[in-house]
Amino acid sequence: MSGVVDESTKLSKLLGARSAGPLERARDLHTVGDLLEFWPRRYLEHSADLSNLHVGMYVVVVARVKTSGTRRTRNGKEMFEATITDGSNDLDLAFFRPYGHRDVLLPGVTALFAGTVGIYKGRWQLAHPAYQLMEGGLGPHGTDRGPIPVYLQVKGMQNWAVAECVRIVLDHLDDEGVPETLPAKVRLRHGLPGRLDALKGIHVPTDFAQVQRARHRLRYEEAFVFQTLLAQRRARQAAERTRARSPREGGLLAAFDARLPFELTAGQRAVGETLAEELARDVPMHRLLQGEVGSGKTVIALRAMLAAVDAGGQAALLAPTEVLAAQHHRSITTMLGDLAQGGMLGGSEIGTRVALLTGSQSAPARRRNLLDAASGDAGIVVGTHALIQEHVQFQDLALVVVDEQHRFGVEQRDALRGKGAQPPHVLVMTATPIPRTVTMTVFGDMETSTLTELPKGRSPITTHVVPADKPAWVQRTWERIAEEVRSGRQAYVVCPRIGDDGPAPSGSPDDEELADAEAAEGEEAAPRPMAGVYAVEALLRENPALEGLTIGVLHGRMAPEDKDAVMASFNRGEVEVLVSTTVIEVGVDVPNATVMVVMDADRFGVSQLHQLRGRVGRGQHPGLCLLMTATDAEGALERLDAVAGTTDGFELARLDLELRGTGDVLSARQSGGGRSSRGMGRGSFRFLSLVRDEEVILQARDDASALVARDPDLADHPELQAAVREWVDEEQAAFLERG
Ligand code: ADP
Ligand code: MG
Numbered sequence: 001m002s003g004v005v006d007e008s009t010k011l012s013k014l015l016g017a018r019s020a021g022p023l024e025r026a027r028d029l030h031t032v033g034d035l036l037e038f039w040p041r042r043y044l045e046h047s048a049d050l051s052n053l054h055v056g057m058y059v060v061v062v063a064r065v066k067t068s069g070t071r072r073t074r075n076g077k078e079m080f081e082a083t084i085t086d087g088s089n090d091l092d093l094a095f096f097r098p099y100g101h102r103d104v105l106l107p108g109v110t111a112l113f114a115g116t117v118g119i120y121k122g123r124w125q126l127a128h129p130a131y132q133l134m135e136g137g138l139g140p141h142g143t144d145r146g147p148i149p150v151y152l153q154v155k156g157m158q159n160w161a162v163a164e165c166v167r168i169v170l171d172h173l174d175d176e177g178v179p180e181t182l183p184a185k186v187r188l189r190h191g192l193p194g195r196l197d198a199l200k201g202i203h204v205p206t207d208f209a210q211v212q213r214a215r216h217r218l219r220y221e222e223a224f225v226f227q228t229l230l231a232q233r234r235a236r237q238a239a240e241r242t243r244a245r246s247p248r249e250g251g252l253l254a255a256f257d258a259r260l261p262f263e264l265t266a267g268q269r270a271v272g273e274t275l276a277e278e279l280a281r282d283v284p285m286h287r288l289l290q291g292e293v294g295s296g297k298t299v300i301a302l303r304a305m306l307a308a309v310d311a312g313g314q315a316a317l318l319a320p321t322e323v324l325a326a327q328h329h330r331s332i333t334t335m336l337g338d339l340a341q342g343g344m345l346g347g348s349e350i351g352t353r354v355a356l357l358t359g360s361q362s363a364p365a366r367r368r369n370l371l372d373a374a375s376g377d378a379g380i381v382v383g384t385h386a387l388i389q390e391h392v393q394f395q396d397l398a399l400v401v402v403d404e405q406h407r408f409g410v411e412q413r414d415a416l417r418g419k420g421a422q423p424p425h426v427l428v429m430t431a432t433p434i435p436r437t438v439t440m441t442v443f444g445d446m447e448t449s450t451l452t453e454l455p456k457g458r459s460p461i462t463t464h465v466v467p468a469d470k471p472a473w474v475q476r477t478w479e480r481i482a483e484e485v486r487s488g489r490q491a492y493v494v495c496p497r498i499g500d501d502g503p504a505p506s507g508s509p510d511d512e513e514l515a516d517a518e519a520a521e522g523e524e525a526a527p528r529p530m531a532g533v534y535a536v537e538a539l540l541r542e543n544p545a546l547e548g549l550t551i552g553v554l555h556g557r558m559a560p561e562d563k564d565a566v567m568a569s570f571n572r573g574e575v576e577v578l579v580s581t582t583v584i585e586v587g588v589d590v591p592n593a594t595v596m597v598v599m600d601a602d603r604f605g606v607s608q609l610h611q612l613r614g615r616v617g618r619g620q621h622p623g624l625c626l627l628m629t630a631t632d633a634e635g636a637l638e639r640l641d642a643v644a645g646t647t648d649g650f651e652l653a654r655l656d657l658e659l660r661g662t663g664d665v666l667s668a669r670q671s672g673g674g675r676s677s678r679g680m681g682r683g684s685f686r687f688l689s690l691v692r693d694e695e696v697i698l699q700a701r702d703d704a705s706a707l708v709a710r711d712p713d714l715a716d717h718p719e720l721q722a723a724v725r726e727w728v729d730e731e732q733a734a735f736l737e738r739g
Helices: 011-015 018-028 032-036 158-173 184-190 196-204 208-238 254-261 264-277 299-308 322-340 363-375 384-391 411-419 438-442 471-486 509-521 533-542 560-571 605-612 633-644 650-661 694-710 716-739
Strands: 040-045 058-072 079-084 090-095 110-119 123-127 130-133 148-150 286-291 314-321 351-359 380-383 397-403 425-430 447-451 461-467 490-494 551-555 577-580 594-597 622-631
Touching: 011 018, 011 158, 011 605, 018 158, 018 471, 032 058, 032 158, 058 090, 090 110, 090 351, 123 196, 130 363, 148 158, 184 461, 196 208, 196 363, 196 461, 208 447, 208 716, 254 299, 254 322, 254 447, 264 286, 264 425, 264 447, 286 299, 299 322, 299 380, 299 397, 299 425, 314 322, 322 351, 322 380, 322 560, 351 363, 363 380, 438 694, 461 633, 471 594, 471 622, 533 577, 551 560, 551 605, 605 622, 605 650, 622 633, 633 650
Parallel strands: 090 123, 286 425, 286 447, 314 380, 314 397, 351 380, 397 425, 461 622, 490 577, 490 594, 551 577, 594 622
Antiparallel strands: 040 148, 058 079, 058 110, 079 090, 110 123, 110 130
C-alpha cells in the first residue's frame, strides 16, 4: 500500500472491489471513515468454556471438530452431524441439510461456533449453529477470547468478513490518519483514550472493559462537540447588540399590573424581574421559560411584551397551532381590556393593539392585521410560527415570545432574529417540563428560568385508568361526565385520531399535521383501530346517560371558522362536552372544564397525557382525568399508572425520556437515523444518552465553555472546528430533508 491512509481513503483501494463492493452497495460505506463509523450493534461474548452448559444457554465458543459425518434419519432424509470440543467438554452439532457444511466442518478444523444449547438423547447439542472458520488459528490480533462485534447485516457478506474488513482498515491507520477532536488536556483530565484507540476498542476489543472505555470516549466526544457548538453560539449571541428596552413609568405595564385580579407568585415576580433586566440590556435576551401547565407563564410573557411596547417596540407571540394562536389572541385581548384598544374610540390613551395573523383569515382581515404590524399600531402581534417567519413586517420588533417551542428546532429560532433591524429579544416558553440534560442540549444556547410553584387556588387533578373492556366501568365514565355537566361543569373527550366520517380536509395544514403527528407518537402501529372523534361523538350521542347534553367536535382538519366557532362556544359554556383530537393539548384554557376522558390513552406519550390533563382543574373545582385503554401490554399499563400516580411533570418527563429515548426529544434532530461520518448519525447522538449521561454532558459543557472562552474561533483546534461544522451541516441537512 502506498500513500497515507486516512478517513477519506477509498475502501476499494484498501480492500479491493470484492469486499468494498458489498459495503458500498448495501450500506453506503465508501471511505475508511464511513466503515469505522459503521458501529457494531452489539457484541457476542465467548462463553468461558463448554464445561458448564445448560439448556437454553447461548454459547459462543472457539472449538475444534473432533468427528463429523452424514447419516440418514428414520424418514430417509440425510443429515450432517459433528462433535466439537474446546478441551473441557464435547458438544454435538446437528444440521438437517448437510449441503455446505459437510465439506467444511471436517475433523481437525477450528471454528467459532454460536448457538443455543439443547439436549438430544441425553447429550448437549446445538442445532444449526452459526460458525466461522478460524483458518490459520486465531489470527494475529490476540482477540481469540475478545468480544465479537456484530454489525448490521451487509448483503453479500458474512459478519466476520465485515469485521475482517474493519480490522484491515484499522491495521493501516495510525494516529495521523485519524483526526483527534478532543484537546489533549481534556482527554488527560478525564482519562479518555485517543480516537484511534477508541475505534480499536469498539471494533477489535480484547475485552468488554475496553469496549466500555471506547464508548465512554465517543460519548464524551459527542457531548463535547455539541457543547462546543453551543458555547460558540452563546459567545456569538453575547457579542450581538440590540436596542435596550428600558421600563417606563406610567405605561401599559403599570396599568396592566394595577388591574391584575390576582397577586403574582414569588416565582412569577422573580422571573418577571429577570426578563425586565434582560430587556433593558443591549445584548439580546435568549431565555427559556419552563413551567407546569397553569403555572402562569402567559401572564409573565404578556408583562414582558407590555414592557417592550412601553419602550416603543413591538412584541410577537408565536404559537404552534392556529387554535392556540387564536386562543392567545382572545385571552390577551380580554386581559388587556381597553388597553388593547389603542387608537380606537373608548380605548385607553396609552393602549395598543393586538393583531392576529393566521393562514385561514379572510383576506381583508389579514391585510388589516399586516398593516397594523408594519405600521407599529399593533404593539402585540399574535400568530403561528410559520406565518410570522415568512411574511410579516414589523415597525420595530423588540421581543419575540415563542409558546410551546420545544416542538420546533433550534434552527427556526435563528430565522426570527433576522426580523428586526436589530436582533429581537427572544423568550421561549414550554409547558412540558424538560429534564436538565435536554435543556442543556436542545436549549443549550439559552438561559433557563423555571416556574416551580402553581398559583394559589389551583385544584388538584385526580387521574384513573379505566379498562375499556369492562362495560360497567366505561358506562360509569360517561355517567361521571354527565354528573359534572349537570352540576354546571364541562368535559373533554380526547381521541387519538379524527376518523373517516368527518368532512373533507379544508383546515390549515399546521394544526392538521400536529394532530396527526401526536396520534402517531403514541406507540408503534398496532392492529387495534383507534377511537376516532366522529365515532366517539356518535357513541356519546346514543348513550342515554348523556341525553340532553350539548356535544361539540374539534379537530385540526375542520374549517378554521368552524374550529373557532366551536372553541368559542366551549369557552362560553354552550358546548358542554367537547370531543376532540389533541388540538386542545396545549394552552387551551377553560377553567370551567373539570373532567377529561382520554380514549385509547395508551396511544399517547407520558408527557403528552400530562399535558392533556392540564386542561382540567384550572378553576376552583377539582379536576378528574380518566385514561381509557383496552391495552393489556405491561409497558403501556405501567406508563398509564405512572401518569395516574403523580402530577409531578418533571418526574414524568424523565420517565418519558427513558421510555422514548433521545430521538423524540431532540425533535428537530430526529429525522433520518442514517449513518454519517463522525458517527453522529444525521444530527443525533449515537453514543450519548440524554437519559443516562447527565454527568458527561455537564463536564463536556464546562470543558467546551472554557475552551471557547480561550479560543472562540477554534483557530488552535482545527479538528474540533471541522467536527462542529460537520454537525451543523448535518443538522441543516436533516432539517431540510424534513421539509
Ligand atoms: P400557563 O401559560 O403557564 O399554562 P397561564 O399564564 O395561562 O399559565 O395561567 C393559567 C391561569 O392562571 C390563567 O387563567 C391565569 O390568569 C391564572 N393565573 C396566572 N398567574 C396567577 C396567579 N399568580 N394567581 C392566580 N391566578 C393566576
Ligand atoms: Mg399557556
